[in-house]
Amino acid sequence: MELGEGLPDSELKALFARLGRRVAQSMPLERCQTVAELEAAMNRAWADMRWGFVRLHEDEDRLWLQHHCQPLVASFGSVSLPWAQSFFEGVYEGWLEAQGSPAALAVSALVPDAVEPTVSPRIHLQLHRRADR
DSSP states (O other): TTTTTTTTTTHHHHHHHHHHHHHHHHHHHOHHHSSSHHHHHHHHHHHTTTTOOOEEEOOSEEEEEEESOOOOHHHHHGGGGGHHHHHHHHHHHHHHHHTTTTTTTEEOOOOOOSSOOTSSOOOOEEEEETTTT
16 A cells, blocks of 8 residues: 555645644754754754755745655655645744744645656745745
């Protein structure tokens, strides 16, 4: 039986987003004052799990997150990409909310670039204003 077999995609993504939030709660970050401090704190948490690393980049209206060397897609194949993205959305949104990110902001994964292999060890995310607010 494959992971998630029998669950609709929407339920599987919601499940993994909740799991990501629980991971964020179980691995709280110290309070950070700068994007550089936040990136370092996140990377210390990922290093403890050996789950890759993140690079953050801030521009005038959003924070870009690029998670490298995550093991989910490499372990479970390209079919896992949607729920792997949801897992990382949950983790990063949980960490950012704990840092004081307003409820009007959300973390969402970007669709993989057409030239990037679907079994990439990278996941691209962004913190942005929620569409429903």
